[in-house]
Amino acid sequence: MDTESGKDRKFVEALARGLNILRVFGDGPVMMGNQELARLTGLPKPTVSRMTYTLTRLGYLNQHPDTDKYQLGSEVLSLGYTYVANLRVRQLAKPYMDEFAREYGMSVGLTCRDRMHMIYVENRMPPVKALLRVDLGLRLPLATTSAGRAFIAGHSAKGREQLQDELAAYYGAEKWQEKQPGLLDALAMYDREGFCLSLGEWDRNIVSAGVPIGLQDGTQMALTCAAPAYEIGVERLKHTIAPRLAGLAGDIQALGA
CATH class of the missing domain: 3.30.450.40 (GAF domain)
Structure with a gap:
C-alpha cells in the first residue's frame, strides 16, 4: 500500500471504473445513456463518456443508433460463458x-x-x-x-x-x-x-x-x-x-x- 496516499499502487483505477460501468447493467435498466451511468456510478460524465466509447470499440457495449444509449455487448457474454465452461x-x-x-x-x-x-x-x-x-x-x-x-x-x-x-x-x-x-x-x-x-x-x-x-x-x-x-x-x-x-x-x- 502507498502509505502517503492510502492507495494501492498496483491498482489500475481506469480499469476498475470501466468494470464498474459494466456491472451497473446487472442492476439497472437494459439500456442506459452516459448521464444515467454517471449518476449510478458516481463518475464524472466526461469520464463515463470516454469509458463507454472505449468499451463500445472493444465490443463490451453496443450503442443504439437512435437513442445513443448503451447495452451490454457480446464480448461480455463470451467472458461469462468462458468462465462457466471452464x-x-x-x-x-x-x-x-x-x-x-x-x-x-x-x-x-x-x-x-x-x-x-x-x-x-x-x-x-x-x-x-x-x-x-x-x-x-x-x-x-x-x-x-x-x-x-x-x-x-x-x-x-x-x-x-x-x-x-x-x-x-x-x-x-x-x-x-x-x-x-x-x-x-x-x-x-x-x-x-x-x-x-x-x-x-x-x-x-x-x-x-x-x-x-x-x-x-x-x-x-x-x-x-x-x-x-x-x-x-x-x-x-x-x-x-x-x-x-x-x-x-x-x-x-x-x-x-
Whole structure:
C-alpha cells in the first residue's frame, strides 16, 4: 500500500471504473445513456463518456443508433460463458445433481458470488415437471436466499463478520436491521444442522435449502435446491431433503472439484 496516499499502487483505477460501468447493467435498466451511468456510478460524465466509447470499440457495449444509449455487448457474454465452461465442478456435479432433481422433484443449482449476490452457473431440473425455471446467470440476493446464506456460512467467524459488514453498508442501517435476523438464524441453523434454509424470504412462493461447497482451488460456492412452497413441505425440506443436499455437497467435494 502507498502509505502517503492510502492507495494501492498496483491498482489500475481506469480499469476498475470501466468494470464498474459494466456491472451497473446487472442492476439497472437494459439500456442506459452516459448521464444515467454517471449518476449510478458516481463518475464524472466526461469520464463515463470516454469509458463507454472505449468499451463500445472493444465490443463490451453496443450503442443504439437512435437513442445513443448503451447495452451490454457480446464480448461480455463470451467472458461469462468462458468462465462457466471452464468450471470443472459443473461437469463433475451434473450427474449427481440430475439424480437429486429426479428423486426430490426440485431444481438443483450451483452458485458463485458476485458482490452482494449469488449467480447460478449450473442448474438441473427434474424431468417433465417444470416447477421452477432458473436460467444460468440469474442473480440471487446474498442475505435472503439459501444460496447466499450458505455461502456466508462456509466462511470462518471473521469471514462471516466481514461479509455482514459489507451487507450492512450495501443495504443501509434500516434495511439491514430487517434482513440480519433471518441471516443470523440461518447461520445458527448451519452450525447445528449443516445446511441453511430460506422459506419465502426472497420469494414468498419459494422454499429452498443451501450448503457451501469449497473447491480445491480455494473457490467458495454454494449448492442449493428450490421448489414452489406448495410442492415441498417445510418439514420434508428440513428433515429429509436438506440433509441429503448436505450429503450431495460432500459427494461433489470428494470428487476433487
